[in-house]
Amino acid sequence: MADDTQNIQELTLEDVMGERFGRYSKSIIQDRALPDIRDGLKPVQRRILYAMNKDGNTFDKAFRKSAKSVGNVMGNYHPHGDSSIYEAMVRMSQDWKLRAPLIEMHGNNGSIDADPPAAMRYTEARLSKISGTMLQDIDKETVDFVPNFDDTEEEPTVLPARFPNLLVNGASGISAGYATEIPPHNLNELIDALIYLLAHPKASTDDLMEFVKGPDFPTGGIIQGLDGIKKAYNTGAGRIVLRSKTAFKPLKGGKQEIEITEIPYEVNKALLVKKMDEIRIMKKVEGIVEVRDESDRQGLTIAVELKADADAQGILNYLLKNTDLQITYNFNMVAIHNMRPERVGLKTALQAYIDFQREVITKRTQYDLNKAKKRQHIVDGLIKALSILDEVIQTIRGSKNRKDAKQNLMDKYDFTDPQAEAIVTLQLYRLTNTDVTELRREHAELDAQIEKLEDILANDASLRKVMRTQMQDVKKQFGSPRLTQIEDQIEELKVDRTVMVADETVVLMVSHDGYIKRSSPRSYQASSENDNGLKEEDYPILLKPVSTLDHLFMFTSKGNLIYRPIHEVTDARWKDTGEHISQSIGLADDEELIAAFTFSSLEEPGNFVIATAHGLIKQTAFMDLLPGRTYKKRASVFEKFKQPDDQVVDITYVDSSDPLTVMLMSRNGLGLRYDLAEVPTNGARTSGAKSMDLRGDDIVVNMQLVKDSDDAIIVTQRGALKKMAISEVPVTSRARKGVLCLRELKANPHEIVAFIAVAHDSVAPVEVVTSRGIRHDILPAEHERNARYSNGSFVIDIDTEGVPTSLRHKEQTLILN
Known part of the structure; x- marks a missing residue:
């Protein structure tokens, strides 16, 4: 027992775990x-x-x-x-x-x-x-x-x-701390490269790539990315794109199908077909009729049947991008080299194989040489024995037994032990005259063989020749043409949205409070005008028929831009409220939508004109406000404020060269007008330039882009409405104080709550909303133009109806074709 206790060692868990895991790792590696x-x-x-x-x-x-x-x-x-x-x-x-x-x-x-x-x-x-x-x-x-x-x-x-099996058949595996991914290659190409490397030991990877073009997968396919192959062959790690071999095949009735005859290496065909069929069922792509696996004994075929008017190339691009019809293959060429794992390039792998073959040929040659020499020694003994046959027979007959016979032969005639053994085991029928000639012929053959084998061992050129011949024999017997096609560049897959989305006309609505929805024209026409699912105090800021391929831009008072492709807007019945923007993007409590626009593409040439309450203005190019990858989760910034309580009062999109002027109105009744050309163009995350020289606590109420012939509709906090010709405010320059557009009163002066511009001949109503939620429809055509120093006429009783808070163009009922 005492001895046992002395064997107990006190070790830390780290040491034990480290040592044991190290042994385990070495074992599995x-x-x-x-x-x-x-x-x-x-x-x-x-x-x-x-x-x-x-x-x-x-x-x-x-x-x-x-x-x-x-x-x-x-x-x-x-x-x-x-x-x-x-x-x-x-x-x-x-x-x-x-x-x-x-x-x-x-x-x-x-x-x-x-x-x-x-x-x-x-x-x-x-x-x-x-x-x-x-x-x-x-x-x-x-x-x-x-x-x-x-x-x-x-x-x-x-x-x-x-043959170089490591590269011909490739390998994949995961061990402790190491993984390997070596692709299969073409035997012919590898042997050509080996023969070249044998003759040119200093060959570069580029030299060897003249022979080994790249991997050659048993499933064929198309490799893209020569740079990835080159990197992998230099370092052992690299990335390529491997895609299926496809073709477009015409069918009856103007239809066609995508025929897939080769798929990427180690892709599960059944799962690939299932995934493509799910895309058809979920209607992620428009135009797929059926996905069929038509593989048989003759080979692999997957057919993707398309509708007559389908965009075949677009659908193929979508499938390549979203299924394993195209995969990324990562080389990681790790192998056991000199008893340890090592990531190797093409030259190292080929050189290691050559070195190993040199060793194998040397050992084999040595073995054959030893065998030939042994046999020659015995042939020498048999020839000698046959030349003194009678004496040999007499000696054997005079011996006591086999052992004694052997000894006597060795003593009398100087035979060696192996020769004596061969003589005593010699069968009588071999003792014919012809056998001597046969033995002499064998001796000559052995001489030639020994000379050849010794030459291989002594001369590296001879050994290389043997290796080259062996390799060429293997190539002749087992070589096969390349199956995988190689292309230099990785093709960028651009998927046109028209492939994924059916081009349909829908009615789009964006409300002031942040509700958005799209409905079918049928649902819209089946409902009454006011039955739009919104709360009583909410109203649409955008209502129009659009295509599902269009793009929606929504701008908030806090300088945030929210983007949605129309096809991603919630599809709802016209009577339903729709989706609130905060379900996907968080907005501040006092943040509201002030404008929404739709565009047919994301390559529009125009600018947005943006004005804030604290007197800033700028133009920002449409191309500076393109959506990013995270548009679904977060809004982007289109205006940066200098003061935290500032907000955007208006944003307008301009894409024409019409001579427009900017008109601003302040709360204290000042109006300023200047050319749009004076407004500088800045990026999205900028504040802009000074729009108006505001005094005291005055703020900009609104900004409108106007023509000389337009009218300004002004509403004051006392319930007065005034219609005034835009031309009453002269065109001056940016950042000035402006001219007074109200008559000054000492007691309870008027302040502008809101202003909008309308065409002089407009018959459309405008809507005034009060602090109590009461709405008034007013027809500007029924009001006379007032002079600049007038305060207009009272249209709202503020004691009973509340103070006016906003003024807007009343949306019209859509008439859909």
Whole structure:
């Protein structure tokens, strides 16, 4: 017991965990998840191939139950679950995963739809023909062997690998701290590059890329991005785009379909078809009639049938962008190199393979040389024995037994032990005259063979020649044309919104309180004019028929701009309230919508003219107010205030060259007018220039863009309405005080609450709203023009109806075609 207690060590948890996890990591990095740079195999794959080869389960023999091979591998070399061994075996037989499958399998070995394979008791397997070259010469001491897990057998640490399997078949795996993603390549190209590298050891990656154009996936497809391939081949990491091979096929009735014949590597076809069909069902794209998987024994085909008037290229672009019809493939070429994981480029991988092949050929040559020399030594002995045959026979007959006969031959005639052994085992029928000539011929052949083998060992040029010949034989026997097409540039996928959204006319409404909705013209016409779902005090600031492809810009008094594509506005019945803007974008309590505009594109040439209460004005180009990626969640800024209590009083869009003037009115009754050209154009996050010289606590009530022939409609806090010719206010310049547009009164003077401009011949009503929510419709045509120093006429009794708060153009009932 005392001895046991002395073995107890006090260690920190960090030390124990670090040491144990380090050992575990080393184990899974080296012995499970990452391939060896020399033969491109993970341990489980190597063990399967070696066990099947040792068992005689090769391409030239009959198929054998997979379960037998799996049991053999598990019992002798790989003491892990049978399912993991069988899965590795199945993957090596799948021609849509491997460019050169290493196992042939009869029965269901899975599918590109990720169907599971049949159980191993049903399937049969054997090594493929190319697999034979992976194991060729393994019995000639070409690779190191180590004891298996229970020391009853020996297994190879690497296979001789006559072809560069790491790059031909690629690899993927995840271990502790390392992952690998090596794509498959074309055998012909790799061998051409290897032969070039053999002759030019200082070749650059660019030189090698003259031969290895890029990955060559078993599923074909189109690679885009030469820069990504070049980066990956230089550093081991890079990104390319891999897209499906597609074509447009005409159908009857003017229809057409998108025919997909190759899909990206390791994409699940069934899920891809399902995703494309969901896009059709959810109507994310207009124009898809049906998505069919028409794959059969002849090959893969997916048909996407389109409507007669559908934009085929637009729909294809949408599918490429939103499904696995196009994927991004990331190279991460990590392999075990010199016993440790390393991210390698193309040259390193090819050079490591050449170095390994040099080692294999050297060991094989040495083995063959030793064997030839041994045989020649025995042939020498047999020739000598035949020349003194009678004496040899006499000596043997005079010996007591086999051992004595051997000894006597060695003592009397100077035969060596192996020669004496060969003589005593010689069969009598060989003692004919012809055998001497046969032996002499064999001796000459052995001489030539030994000379050749010694030349290979002594001369690097001869060794390189052997390697080149071997590679060319493999290329001739197993080479195949490239399947994957390579394009230099990554094509940017632009999806036209007309593909995703049907072009329909809808009635759009934006209310002052922030409610927005779109309704079908039918729903609008079926409802009465005032039955618009709004609260009594709310009113529309925009009501018009628009296309679902149009764009909506909404501007708030606090300088925020909210953008919505019309097709994203809530579709509601005309009687419903619709969606409040705060459901997606938070607004301040005292913030209100002051204007809304719709546009047919996001490339308009015009400017917005923006004025604030504290006397700032600017123009901002439409192109400076384009929506960002986060438009759904947050508003963008179109006006920056210098004073926190400032607010936007008006915003107008101008896209014509008509000679317009800016007219401002202040609360104290001052009017100022100047050319629009005097207003500077600034960016979105700016305040602008001074619009009017305000005195004391005066503020700008409103800004309007006017023509000389227009009228100004003014409402005061005492309930008076005044109509005045715009021309009464002379055109001067920006930032002046302006001229008085009211008659001064000593007691209870009038203050302007609101002002708007109307065309002189306008017959449309304007609406005055009071502090008690009472609305008055007033027809400007019924009022005479007043002089500039007049206070107009009283239209509202402020004692009974409340003080006027706003004045606006009354919206007209829409007449829809």
